[in-house]
Amino acid sequence: MSGKVKIYYFNGRGRMESIRWLLAAAGIEFEEEILESREQYLKMIKDGLLMFEQVPMVEIDGMKLVQTRAILNYISAKAGFQGKDxxxxxxxxxxxxxxxxxxxxxxxxxxxxxxxxxxxxxxxxxxxxxxxxxxxxxxxxxxxxxxxxxxxxxxxxxxxxxxxxxxxxxxxxxxxxxxxxxxxxxxxxxxPQIHAFLQPGSQRKFMPDDNYVNTVRKVFNRS
Ligand SMILES: N[C@@H](CCC(=O)N[C@@H](CS)C(=O)NCC(=O)O)C(=O)O
The missing domain is CATH 1.20.1050.10 (Glutathione S-transferase Yfyf (Class Pi); Chain A, domain 2)
Structure with missing residues (x-):
């Protein structure tokens, strides 16, 4: 794999959590860029990081992937999690x-x-x-x-x-x-990989709270 995997999302579950699960189960290490401000989001769009102006986005194997299902299917295929035929x-x-x-x-x-x-x-x-x-x-x-x-x-x-x-x-x-x-x-x-991911201190996120909701609303400029 070329370079470390980097995922871009809020500090919460949302559409990214299944991707975190999959990476953890596949034993693929990843780092996170946490989306916190509207400026950060607009800069990501300006820099051409978000194809449809949406997150989740995952940098992996020299690509910038968007669309949750596409990302999940790519990681699954890499990890051999798609069944044998x-x-x-x-x-x-x-x-x-x-x-x-x-x-x-x-x-x-x-x-x-x-x-x-x-x-x-x-x-x-x-x-x-x-x-x-x-x-x-x-x-x-x-x-x-x-x-x-x-x-x-x-x-x-x-x-x-x-x-x-x-x-x-x-x-x-x-x-x-x-x-x-x-x-x-x-x-x-x-x-073992799942057990580790389920322990406190892993990259698994917590249940969403009002703070998470307020951040999402602020970033997307929604009421
Ligand atoms: N079909 C996309 C939907 C992604 C999506 O709606 N992401 C939300 C955040 S969870 C977003 O970026 N919304 C901003 C917008 O659509 O303007 C996927 O499955 O990844």
């Missing part, structure tokens, strides 16, 4: 997108007025428990546990674990009726 890859992609459906519901949560968050959480819980978690539970049950696809770690395992942990943080009892998901969570969390 096309049929495994399409399953990986389906599971990743399914897990991201839940992530996409969580993403705007902190940006909602405080009084609307509770309702939104209830809705996320309902959808996760009735639609998405049963699918993953069934996949794991029928496989007899282990990884979601094939016999090796893929992007699907990482994406699902990230979502499970994020949802757990807000609803700690949500896995009670999903024994295979509980087992999966324990298994993948114990893999």
């Amino acid at each position: 096309m049929k495994e890859k399409v399953l990986v992609d389906m599971y990743v997108e399914g897990a991201r459906d839940i992530g996409d519901m969580l993403l705007p949560l902190q940006f909602l007025p405080a009084e609307d968050r509770e309702n939104s959480l209830k809705n996320i819980r309902k959808i996760a428990c009735n639609r998405y978690y049963p699918v993953f539970e069934k996949v794991l049950r029928e496989k007899g546990g282990g990884f979601l696809v094939g016999n090796a770690l893929t992007q699907a395992d990482l994406q699902l674990l990230e979502i499970i942990i994020m949802v757990d943080e807000r609803m700690p009892d949500i896995l009670k009726d999903f024994p295979h998901l509980q087992e999966f969570k324990a298994l993948i969390s114990a893999l």
Whole structure:
């Protein structure tokens, strides 16, 4: 790999967190440029760093990559996290997108007025428990546990674990009726690179707070 990987985003999870997970799981070291001010963001645009004037942006292998899914797929391909053939890859992609459906519901949560968050959480819980978690539970049950696809770690395992942990943080009892998901969570969390990433002091970010939301609004000049 030419040069060190550098990622450009806010000091928070948002769309960058899955990329951090993937880099950590792949054992690829990275440094972060934390976006804090509008001036910094405008300078990045002026300098031609952001193709669509958006972050996440990741400098890797002499390229400046944007678009979250494209970045995730590139790192996954490098790390061998895409399954062993096309049929495994399409399953990986389906599971990743399914897990991201839940992530996409969580993403705007902190940006909602405080009084609307509770309702939104209830809705996320309902959808996760009735639609998405049963699918993953069934996949794991029928496989007899282990990884979601094939016999090796893929992007699907990482994406699902990230979502499970994020949802757990807000609803700690949500896995009670999903024994295979509980087992999966324990298994993948114990893999050495993941275990290290889950420890305090790693490059994993915390749940978004109002400070994070205010910074994002300031940088993008939004109310
Ligand atoms: N499709 C893009 C969307 C990226 C995106 O919307 N990023 C937000 C921050 S999380 C952004 O830069 N917004 C600024 C803007 O769109 O003006 C991706 O998946 O990376």
